[in-house]
Structure formats: structure tokens, C-alpha cells
Amino acid sequence: MKKKLAIIGAGIAGLTLANFLKKFTDHEFMIYEREESLSLEEGYGIQLATNSIKILNEIDFKKINNEKLFNPKTLDFYNIQNEKICDLDLSKFNNEETKYTTLQRSTLIEFLKEDIYTQHLRFGKKIKEVSELKDKILIKFDDNTNDLVDFVFAADGIFSNTRSFFEKKKNEPIFKKAIAARVILKSKSELNISDENISLMLGSKSHLVLYPINKKKELNLVCIMRCKKFDPDNTKQLITNLVLKQNPKLKIIFDNEIKSWPLYFTPKILPSSNKKVFYIGDAFNGFLPTLAQGAGQSIESAYEIFNLLKENKLVSDTYFELRSKRAKIVRKRSNFNFFAFHFSNSLMQKIRNFFLKFLTRRKSFIKAYLNPVYKN
Numbered sequence: 001m002k003k004k005l006a007i008i009g010a011g012i013a014g015l016t017l018a019n020f021l022k023k024f025t026d027h028e029f030m031i032y033e034r035e036e037s038l039s040l041e042e043g044y045g046i047q048l049a050t051n052s053i054k055i056l057n058e059i060d061f062k063k064i065n066n067e068k069l070f071n072p073k074t075l076d077f078y079n080i081q082n083e084k085i086c087d088l089d090l091s092k093f094n095n096e097e098t099k100y101t102t103l104q105r106s107t108l109i110e111f112l113k114e115d116i117y118t119q120h121l122r123f124g125k126k127i128k129e130v131s132e133l134k135d136k137i138l139i140k141f142d143d144n145t146n147d148l149v150d151f152v153f154a155a156d157g158i159f160s161n162t163r164s165f166f167e168k169k170k171n172e173p174i175f176k177k178a179i180a181a182r183v184i185l186k187s188k189s190e191l192n193i194s195d196e197n198i199s200l201m202l203g204s205k206s207h208l209v210l211y212p213i214n215k216k217k218e219l220n221l222v223c224i225m226r227c228k229k230f231d232p233d234n235t236k237q238l239i240t241n242l243v244l245k246q247n248p249k250l251k252i253i254f255d256n257e258i259k260s261w262p263l264y265f266t267p268k269i270l271p272s273s274n275k276k277v278f279y280i281g282d283a284f285n286g287f288l289p290t291l292a293q294g295a296g297q298s299i300e301s302a303y304e305i306f307n308l309l310k311e312n313k314l315v316s317d318t319y320f321e322l323r324s325k326r327a328k329i330v331r332k333r334s335n336f337n338f339f340a341f342h343f344s345n346s347l348m349q350k351i352r353n354f355f356l357k358f359l360t361r362r363k364s365f366i367k368a369y370l371n372p373v374y375k376n
Contacts, residue, residue, distance in 0.1 A: 005029040006139055006149040009156035010038055010121060013281025013298035015112035017153060018120055019059045020306040027309065030147065031116065032125035034161070038113060044105040045213040045220025047292040049374040050098040052299045057097060061111070068107045070212040071099045072198045077356055080203030080246045082192050086357040092366060093374045102211045130165045137276050151314065152277045153305060158264055158286035166277050173264035173286055178226050180289065181235050181260040185219040189253045195219065203246050204344040221253060226342060230262035263288060269327055271320040278319055280305055285327040290337035293330050293373060300326060329372055
């Protein structure tokens with residue numbers, strides 16, 4: 001039966017769901033975005049494992065210019081002194097059609113908005129009030145417009161404004177006492193790393209991730225650092241005190257423009273209290289970035305909603321059980337990585353590095369730890 005749907009938020013989750021709805025259903029839908037335009041900041045890199053690529057291929061992901069994508073060969077582990085520890089072969093998760101992919105977030109957003117932008121996307125839409133009317137949801141926006149829909153899909157991020165209208169039980173994101181700093185590099189800046197791979201450099205209370213985001217091999221660098229509070233004006237000093245103190249040679253990569261943001265996570269996984277309202281992407285559960293699954297889980301959750309809609313099985317309990325099972329797996333591994341990447345004790349670092357060398361060569365470990373995430 002044809003339904004009328006409202007998608008709140010034009011990020012990866014909302015746009016992915018919209019593409020599947022347009023391509024494979026006759027449901028009427030609209031995306032409502034509170035900002036005045038899409039965020040198309042070019043530098044922001046993302047990683048998409050094969051679980052995401054398999055889904056995106058159903059909506060013609062191959063249409064993206066191949067020069068704007070990259071398929072890293074391995075994940076290389078280094079210590080903060082730029083000495084290699086070991087590597088993990090990413091091709092273990094690939095096949096001919098689905099390969100581990102890195103790219104700019106803007107490249108993916110441009111692709112996802114192509115068939116949606118004109119007819120199915122409205123900007124400057126901030127929710128003012130919601131109410132139930134004859135088994136439907138009435139959404140009123142602060143520009144004095146409204147929409148009466150059968151279902152609401154909240155895809156408006158970890159600080160979801162939509163949740164505040166529907167949920168009495170609060171689930172406020174918590175600051176992890178860590179920040180991320182990002183730099184875009186035109187080359188590997190004389191670092192002893194391969195620009196064909198993802199490089200992970202592990203230090204005391206910090207780690208760096210570098211990976212190519214296109215065929216030109218421009219590199220996205222993200223530096224995660226422990227700190228008690230977020231002060232964007234103090235980012236360079238924090239890098240100096242925490243990262244460069246461990247390896248002064250890394251200074252060259254931080255001479256470029258630096259952007260920083262605080263890391264938050266959602267403390268609990270809670271179901272929707274309204275059977276007509278569903279949360280997808282970070283609005284469902286916000287992860288730490290240490291498994292590189294933020295974008296991937298946004299794509300997955302949108303796909304789960306789409307399949308339930310297509311099969312006429314969209315029930316709140318069914319979706320929550322399905323999504324929370326996946327979210328718990330990703331959250332557990334993301335939290336463990338965050339813990340293991342930041343050992344400050346030199347003995348613990350040596351023990352961790354020993355196990356990294358051992359485990360990355362064990363099929364049983366890869367099957368148990370990574371396959372449940374990457375090959376879902």
C-alpha cells in the first residue's frame with residue numbers, strides 16, 4: 001500500500017533511503033533539511049567497507065567517476081615513530097563488484113542527491129511541533145508549512161532534534177574526552193608510508209589515520225587525541241604537546257589547514273516510543289570513528305528500513321531488534337579499538353603490537369572480529 005513518508009535530514013542516511021524509495025517503490029516521500037544547503041565540504045574523507053558498497057551498487061554507485069574513488073590494498077599499522085608494525089590485507093573482504101573504498105564525503109553526497117535534489121528535497125525546514133492525527137504524524141515547521149505523513153524517518157545526526165519531539169526519555173550524546181583533527185595532504189609529505197594503503201599510526205593517548213581519497217592520491221589525515229575538553233583554538237597546541245612531542249618529524253603534515261571537532265557517542269541504544277517514527281544513521285546510535293563505520297552504518301540502517309517497507313513489514317520492534325543487533329557489534333569493536341589504540345604505557349604498547357602482528361595473520365581472528373562488520 002502506498003505510504004507518505006517524511007525523512008528528516010539530508011545526510012548519508014536520509015539520502016540513501018530516499019534513493020532506494022525513488023528507485024524501487026511508489027511511496028510518496030520528502031526530505032526535510034534544516035540547513036539552507038547540503039554540506040559539500042570537499043576535504044572530509046570517508047571509508048566504505050564492502051558491506052556499504054554492496055548496498056550502494058543497487059542504486060548504481062558505479063556511476064561515480066572512478067577517478068574520485070580509491071581502493072586501498074592494505075591497512076598498515078605503524079607506531080607513532082613511523083615504524084611499521086604489521087599490515088592487514090583488505091582484499092580478503094573484496095570481490096569483483098564490491099571493494100573496500102575511500103573517497104570524499106562530498107563525492108558520495110553529490111551522487112546520492114543527483115536523482116533527489118529537485119523534487120524530493122526541501123531546505124530550511126526546522127521542526128516546530130509534531131502531533132498525531134488519525135493514526136498519522138502531523139509535522140509543523142517554523143516557516144508555517146506542515147506535512148501529514150504515515151511514517152517519519154529521523155536521519156538528523158547524533159544530536160537529533162527530531163528525538164526531542166518524540167522521546168520523553170533522554171539519551172543525550174556524551175563527550176568521549178577526545179577530539180579529532182583533520183588535514184588534507186596533497187602527498188604523503190615525506191612520511192614513510194604507502195599512498196596505496198590506509199595507514200594507522202598508534203601513539204600514546206593518540207592515533208593518526210591517513211588514506212587516499214581519490215586516484216590523485218590526495219590523503220585524508222585524521223588525528224584522534226585524548227583531552228578533557230574541546231577548545232578549537234587550542235588544537236595546534238594540543239597536537240604539539242601530545243603528538244609532536246612523541247614524533248617531531250610529523251610537524252610537516254600539520255603545517256596545512258587543520259579542522260577539529262569533539263568526539264561524542266550515544267550512551268544507550270533505545271527504541272522509538274512511537275510506532276510511526278524510526279531513527280536511522282547516527283540518530284539511532286552514534287559511534288566512535290575507530291572502526292570507520294559511521295557512513296557504513298548510516299547506509300545499512302537506511303537499507304534495513306527500505307527492505308522492511310518494501311516487504312510491508314515495517315514494525316518498530318522488528319527494525320529496532322535488527323538495527324540494535326548490528327549497532328552493538330560495531331559499537332563494541334569501535335570502543336575496543338579506541339581503548340587499544342591509545343595505550344600510554346610502553347609495555348602495553350609492545351604487548352598490543354605483538355598481538356597485532358599475530359592476529360592480522362590469523363583467518364580465525366579476521367572471521368570473528370572483522371567479517372561480521374565488513375561482510376554483513
